[in-house]
Amino acid sequence: MPKIVIDPVTRIEGHLRIEAQVDGGTVTQAWSAGTMFRGIEIILRGRDPREAWIWTQRICGVCTMVHALASVRAVENALGIEIPDNARIVRNLIAGTQTVQDHIIHFYHLHALDWVDITLALKADPAATSRLASSLSDWPLSSATYFKGIQDRVRGLVDRGQLSLFTSGYWGHPDYRLPPEANLMAVAHYIEALELQREFIRVHAVLGSKNPHLQTFLVGGMSTAMDPVEPMAVINAERIDFIRSRFNDTLQFVTKVYIPDVIAVAGFYRDWFGRGEGTGNFLCYGDYPLGSINDPARYFFPRGAIFDRDLSRLHEVAPENVTEYVTHSWYDYAEGNGAAVHPFNGETNPRYTGPNPPYTFLNTDQKYSWLKAPRYLDRPMEVGPLARMLVAYVSGHERVRQLVDGALTQLDAPATALFSTLGRTAARALETQLIMEQLPVWLDELHMNLGRGDLRTFTPGMWDPDNWPRNTRGFGHMEAPRGALGHWVEIEDRAIKNYQAVVPTTWNGCPRDAKGQPGPYEASLPGTPLARPEQPVEILRTIHSFDPCLACSVHVVDARGGKPVVRRKGG
Amino acid sequence: MFRAPTLGAALRQQGISRREFLSFCGAMAAILSLPAGFAKVIAQALSETRLPTLVWLEFQDCAGNSESMLRSSHPDVANVVLELLSWEYHELIMAGAGQAAEELLERIVAEQEGRYLAVVEGSIPLADGGVYCTIAGRTAVDIARHVCSHAAATLAIGACAWDGGLVAADPNPTGAVGVQEAVPGIRVVNLGGCPHNPANTAALLVHYLTFGEMPALDEYNRPLFAYGRIIHDQCERRSHYDAGRYVETWGDEGARKGWCLYKMGCKGPQATFNCPTVRWNYQTSWPVKSGHNCLACASYRFWDTMSPFYRRLPQVAGFGVDTTAGEIGIALTAIVGAGTVAHAIASAVRHKIRPTETTAPGPTAVPPEPPHSPPKEDDHA
Numbered sequence: 019m020p021k022i023v024i025d026p027v028t029r030i031e032g033h034l035r036i037e038a039q040v041d042g043g044t045v046t047q048a049w050s051a052g053t054m055f056r057g058i059e060i061i062l063r064g065r066d067p068r069e070a071w072i073w074t075q076r077i078c079g080v081c082t083m084v085h086a087l088a089s090v091r092a093v094e095n096a097l098g099i100e101i102p103d104n105a106r107i108v109r110n111l112i113a114g115t116q117t118v119q120d121h122i123i124h125f126y127h128l129h130a131l132d133w134v135d136i137t138l139a140l141k142a143d144p145a146a147t148s149r150l151a152s153s154l155s156d157w158p159l160s161s162a163t164y165f166k167g168i169q170d171r172v173r174g175l176v177d178r179g180q181l182s183l184f185t186s187g188y189w190g191h192p193d194y195r196l197p198p199e200a201n202l203m204a205v206a207h208y209i210e211a212l213e214l215q216r217e218f219i220r221v222h223a224v225l226g227s228k229n230p231h232l233q234t235f236l237v238g239g240m241s242t243a244m245d246p247v248e249p250m251a252v253i254n255a256e257r258i259d260f261i262r263s264r265f266n267d268t269l270q271f272v273t274k275v276y277i278p279d280v281i282a283v284a285g286f287y288r289d290w291f292g293r294g295e296g297t298g299n300f301l302c303y304g305d306y307p308l309g310s311i312n313d314p315a316r317y318f319f320p321r322g323a324i325f326d327r328d329l330s331r332l333h334e335v336a337p338e339n340v341t342e343y344v345t346h347s348w349y350d351y352a353e354g355n356g357a358a359v360h361p362f363n364g365e366t367n368p369r370y371t372g373p374n375p376p377y378t379f380l381n382t383d384q385k386y387s388w389l390k391a392p393r394y395l396d397r398p399m400e401v402g403p404l405a406r407m408l409v410a411y412v413s414g415h416e417r418v419r420q421l422v423d424g425a426l427t428q429l430d431a432p433a434t435a436l437f438s439t440l441g442r443t444a445a446r447a448l449e450t451q452l453i454m455e456q457l458p459v460w461l462d463e464l465h466m467n468l469g470r471g472d473l474r475t476f477t478p479g480m481w482d483p484d485n486w487p488r489n490t491r492g493f494g495h496m497e498a499p500r501g502a503l504g505h506w507v508e509i510e511d512r513a514i515k516n517y518q519a520v521v522p523t524t525w526n527g528c529p530r531d532a533k534g535q536p537g538p539y540e541a542s543l544p545g546t547p548l549a550r551p552e553q554p555v556e557i558l559r560t561i562h563s564f565d566p567c568l569a570c571s572v573h574v575v576d577a578r579g580g581k582p583v584v585r586r587k588g589g
Numbered sequence: 590m591f592r593a594p595t596l597g598a599a600l601r602q603q604g605i606s607r608r609e610f611l612s613f614c615g616a617m618a619a620i621l622s623l624p625a626g627f628a629k630v631i632a633q634a635l636s637e638t639r640l641p642t643l644v645w646l647e648f649q650d651c652a653g654n655s656e657s658m659l660r661s662s663h664p665d666v667a668n669v670v671l672e673l674l675s676w677e678y679h680e681l682i683m684a685g686a687g688q689a690a691e692e693l694l695e696r697i698v699a700e701q702e703g704r705y706l707a708v709v710e711g712s713i714p715l716a717d718g719g720v721y722c723t724i725a726g727r728t729a730v731d732i733a734r735h736v737c738s739h740a741a742a743t744l745a746i747g748a749c750a751w752d753g754g755l756v757a758a759d760p761n762p763t764g765a766v767g768v769q770e771a772v773p774g775i776r777v778v779n780l781g782g783c784p785h786n787p788a789n790t791a792a793l794l795v796h797y798l799t800f801g802e803m804p805a806l807d808e809y810n811r812p813l814f815a816y817g818r819i820i821h822d823q824c825e826r827r828s829h830y831d832a833g834r835y836v837e838t839w840g841d842e843g844a845r846k847g848w849c850l851y852k853m854g855c856k857g858p859q860a861t862f863n864c865p866t867v868r869w870n871y872q873t874s875w876p877v878k879s880g881h882n883c884l885a886c887a888s889y890r891f892w893d894t895m896s897p898f899y900r901r902l903p904q905v906a907g908f909g910v911d912t913t914a915g916e917i918g919i920a921l922t923a924i925v926g927a928g929t930v931a932h933a934i935a936s937a938v939r940h941k942i943r944p945t946e947t948t949a950p951g952p953t954a955v956p957p958e959p960p961h962s963p964p965k966e967d968d969h970a
Contacts, residue, residue: 024687025725028680031652033724054722055714056649057762061755066897072884073892076755079653079784080681123659131684180642180675186685186693216660220873227879228869229660230653230784234879236839241880243844250847252880368762370720377726388721476840558686569651 021379022551025053027561029128031080032568034527036561037382038543040551048536048543048557050527051380051387052572055348055368062517067093067509068237068481070517074505075231077519078570082230083116083222084498085505085519085570091311092505093237096492100310102474105239107464108225108253110306110318111261112232113496114453114460115221118268120499121403121450122218122276124565126211129443132559133283134204135194136184139172142202150199154282155274159210168206188553195286204283207275218268221261225253239476246468258465262458269454272447280447281428284440291431294439294560296542297398298327300405301525303335303504305497306456318456319497322409323394327437332412335394337493337504340520343391346384346529348372356532358393361506361518362491388572391528391537392520400538401501401525402564404436404445417455421448439542442563483512491516498522500565523571526564539564597636610636620792620867621804622814634799642697642705645679646736648729649722649756649765650711653784654747655681661787662871674706674794680724691725698739706797707740709733712749712756713771716764734772742803743768743777746790748886751779751809758892769810778803779811783886788867789815809889815867820857820883823865826850850882854899860885 025035033054039047062073071089075082087109094101101109144166151160175181196204219229225242226232234241234252245251284291304314304321314321323333341358344351350367351357359365371385380386393399410418425444426433435441467473479485486509494505501522508516528537539561546556614635615628623631647655659682677683678694685693697705711729714721719728737743745768748754756765769777780790793812796804805813821827829835830849837843837852851858860883868875876883885895 026680026686026690028683028686028690031681032650033647033680033722053724054649055763056721056756056765058755060760060762061758066899069896069898072898073755076651076653076783079651079656082651082653082656127659127682136684180677182674182676183679183682184684185677186683186689188685188689212659216662216871219660220870223868223870223873224879227874227876227881230656233876233881233884236881239840241839241844243840243847243880245845248845248847251845252878370717372720373726374718375720375723375726375728375731377723473845474840476838478838478840481839552688554687 019551022554023379024554024557027558027566029131029558029562030566030568031078031570032523032566032572034561034566034568035380036539036543036557037380038554038557040548043548043551045543045546045548045557048540049380049382049386050389050529050537050539052389052527052568053387054568055388055572056569057368059517059519062514064513066483066512067096067507067514068483070507070514071235071237072233074517074519077521078567079230081116081120081499081567081570083112083226083232083235084496084503086232086235087113088494088496088498088503088505088519089507090235090237090494091496092492092494092507093509094311094492095494096490096507096509097237097480097486099238099477099480100312101239101477104244104464104467104472104475105477106307106311107460107467108240108242108475109235110460111457111464112222112225114306114457115218115225117497117499118272118450118454118457119215119219119222120565121446122211122268122272123215124499125276125280125443125447126208128565129562130204130208130283131184131187132555132562133194133287134196134201134208135189135191136172136187136201136205137176137189138194138196138198139169139202139205140176140198142169142198144169144202147199147202151203154278157270157274159206165202165206168209169202171209172202172205188550188555191550191553191555193549193555196283200282200286204279207279210271210275214268214271218264221264224257224261236476238478238481239474242475244468244473244475253464253468255465255468258461258468262461265454265458265461269458272450272454277447277451280444281425284429284444287440288429288431290440290559291429291435291438293546294442294542294563295327295437296400296538297536298325298437299394299397299399300324300408301335301394301399301401301502302405302409303337303495303497303502304409305495319406320410320413320415322413323399324405324408324412325397327434329408329412329433332409337495339395340504341393341396342520343393343531344385345391345532346382347387347390348385349390358396358532361504361520362508362516364518385529387529389524389528389568391531392525393531393535396533398528398531398535398537398541399525400564401522402442402446403449403499403501404442405501406497407445407449408436417452418448421452439560439563446565486512489515498570500567500570501525519570521567521570523564523567527566527568527571539566614795617792617795620788620814620863621796631795631799635795638798640674640798641741642701643674643676643708644694644697644705644736644740645676645681645708645710646732647680648709648711648713648733648750649763650747650749652681652710654710654750655679657784658787658790660870661791687725694736698736702739704741705739706794707737707743709737709743709745709750709768710747712753712765712767714756714763714765715771716762721763721765730771733768737768737772737775737777740775742797743772743775744790744793745769745777745779746785748781748783748891751781751811752890754783755892757890777810778806779809781809781811781816781887781889782862782864783884783891786815786862786864786867786869789863815863816861816887818861818863820860820862820865820877820885823863824857824877825865826877844880847880850877850880852901853882854897854901855882856885856888856895856898856902857883858902859895860888862887 027034071086075086222229242252304317306318309316722729
């Protein structure tokens with residue numbers, strides 16, 4: 019049988035293409051290709067490093083703010099800046115809010131339709147749906163009348179033949195297994211989550227001015243000036259109450275809707291706890307500093323790596339061990355096609371050698387993606403919520419152990435079940451709960467500082483470029499919703515000389531390297547059975563479990579030893 | 590073949606009250622700078638209008654404009670409008686993938702020629718045969734020409750789709766351009782901003798569905814109601830500028846008290862947008878309210894023309910004086926601003942521009958009969 023192609027892979031950010039070899043109804047090999055390139059790091063050269071975050075934030079509008087935070091941290095690292103405690107807390111609040119928001123949208127609006135057949139909701143008995151919902155939690159929106167209203171809404175779409183966003187789904191696929199009532203409940207929660215995310219993200223509007231693309235970061239702190247009683251202050255007592263109310267509502271939703279839904283859906287698809295594993299290697303830089311960013315021992319999410327699914331040992335992580343291959347990526351390296359290059363030493367030579375469009379298949383024996391292939395100690399690594407939960411679990415994080423052990427008990431599954439498609443989906447939900455419990459705690463810290471008159475949000479000394487060294491380098495990192503993110507910057511003569519981002523989806527969605535090692539997406543697909551190869555919902559389940567973000571993942575590296583950058587942009 | 594329902598029927602089915610609906614129409618009329626009486630006109634037209642299919646194309650994008658759309662306010666009614674638009678193709682959130690998705694797109698283009706709305710997000714790379722963005726093996730420019738040229742109207746949403754945006758910033762490594770340049774010969778309505786403000790986009794769609802036409806546009810084909818006023822003139826910190834009270838250093842007393850950000854590099858005096866009044870995320874905030882200078886993200890080629898973003902605007906005369914935008918700003922800003930003051934309200938109804946030269950509104954977007962005349966002054970909804 020020839021290869022099957024999924025392009026575009028939808029319900030993700032960006033442009034992803036999967037090609038898969040299928041034999042006897044089972045995937046035997048898979049290739050993951052990013053099909054869009056912008057060259058943002060090239061555009062950054064010569065610009066003011068204090069505004070790099072404004073540019074890099076536009077790498078992605080879904081996980082907006084993550085590249086802003088990694089960027090200000092990289093420049094602050096290069097310039098030796100320690101930010102005030104309030105700026106640290108505000109950044110943690112913004113990042114935590116982002117991750118919670120992103121995970122809820124991912125489960126309900128990007129991933130759920132891999133498990134839920136919306137058309138089956140029409141066959142549900144609203145009274146039975148109400149009993150099902152009430153058995154899972156005491157969430158108030160659970161009456162038969164409520165579910166009847168949702169069902170009528172779906173029927174309205176179907177009756178007029180306009181299913182809107184649901185028009186082209188794989189409805190009726192034999193591997194949709196939920197009973198009609200669970201489908202109807204899921205549709206209701208799809209709509210509720212859409213409304214919840216709008217309200218919850220107003221936290222970003224307060225602390226970041228707007229979402230997407232926040233606008234309050236500064237190299238040295240945050241522009242969110244604080245004053246307990248000043249009505250024009252960005253953060254005052256009233257605004258803290260406003261945020262707290264959104265935190266309370268969202269924690270309720272996560273505890274009473276999101277987590278029970280994931281557990282309920284998983285119960286009907288238990289074999290997906292044994293499928294879609296990937297590489298078995300996991301990487302986490304750690305994040306949510308509780309003190310200085312330079313003190314990883316005081317991160318709320320610990321740093322570490324796991325190799326070969328060995329949960330008895332946590333390995334230390336050093337950013338120096340990150341390299342990237344372009345053997346199967348549309349770039350050239352002066353050192354040769356098989357070289358592995360550290361971000362500080364990378365090169366920028368995009369060169370497309372794929373088939374001329376329009377094309378049917380990529381030449382997967384050659385170069386086939388705009389993503390590079392990052393490696394840690396030469397191993398392909400999975401990053402993201404599962405990596406974070408595993409690293410935290412192995413490091414003995416108390417609350418993570420409670421959450422993970424509790425979920426495994428509820429599902430009657432061993433810890434190895436986490437190395438799977440549903441393991442990723444479950445880890446993402448548990449992480450949401452973990453962060454959502456923590457956000458009010460951090461908000462209280464901010465409130466305490468406000469109360470005792472600590473109003474500092476900015477460290478001014480290095481704002482003036484006159485105080486900068488002629489040449490300096492920095493590394494900034496964060497745990498984005500989709501995983502470990504690193505930015506490397508080199509500053510010379512007040513301008514960006516070099517910029518590079520190594521991004522979660524580059525780790526997860528990368529092509530093969532010089533040794534032929536597949537990336538996590540590629541490694542996760544072989545063995546997947548396809549009931550109907552022309553409707554490959556099974557491939558979407560596993561790929562979506564990683565929550566791909568392709569715009570983030572395609573980037574280039576500046577040339578070291580190439581042409582020196584002398585241009586100073588914009589004046 | 591489907592028969593689209595009217596909005597009125599759908600609202601009743603979904604339990605949206607007449608009162609809620611009128612409140613939404615009032616908000617839309619306000620954004621569109623229409624007199625209050627128009628809320629009733631909008632309400633009547635929308636309840637009778639049959640709504641078309643919408644196709645949302647993503648090219649060299651970050652999906653920030655899609656995400657912004659997901660955050661649009663007035664959710665109850667907006668949801669209905671968005672659902673009834675039959676939002677069928679949108680990579681970020683559509684159910685189908687791969688072949689199923691592409692077949693659907695082809696079917697819409699073939700069966701609803703001249704009747705569907707096309708939205709474009711992201712720039713379109715022209716260098717090297719367009720290889721820097723392909724979907725289903727086809728280049729972005731190929732898809733854009735095919736889909737947009739058969740649409741009733743095309744909206745370019747966000748900075749990248751308008752003028753190439755960040756992707757086209759110097760040195761523009763992929764030869765990125767906006768839709769108008771990539772697909773010559775079609776009329777594109779541009780909704781700049783990084784991202785676009787979904788309240789404006791919703792208002793634009795409401796105007797189109799109510800009157801069967803686009804609202805008055807400026808020389809960049811942007812709706813005047815959103816891009817016709819200078820930010821500095823609408824800014825809540827303007828009185829501090831006039832009184833000479835500035836933030837001098839990030840985090841200083843002026844920052845805590847909400848003083849003017851001009852000295853920190855604010856581009857408000859050179860920027861036109863309704864950001865300070867419409868704001869974001871249920872009108873919760875906007876950059877200046879959250880203490881950061883404006884980047885003029887709705888200005889033409891702002892990534893290159895407005896950066897460095899922290900450099901103070903030059904040649905702003907007369908601190909503490911109520912300087913007019915025309916004296917400060919670039920010529921374009923002045924032209925647009927002056928035009929707006931005089932004509933915003935009247936032009937919104939008299940000076941309409943057809944979405945395309947060649948396409949009459951199809952059966953799915955029929956303007957209600959009889960045509961609405963402007964309401965009398967005292968005819969308030």
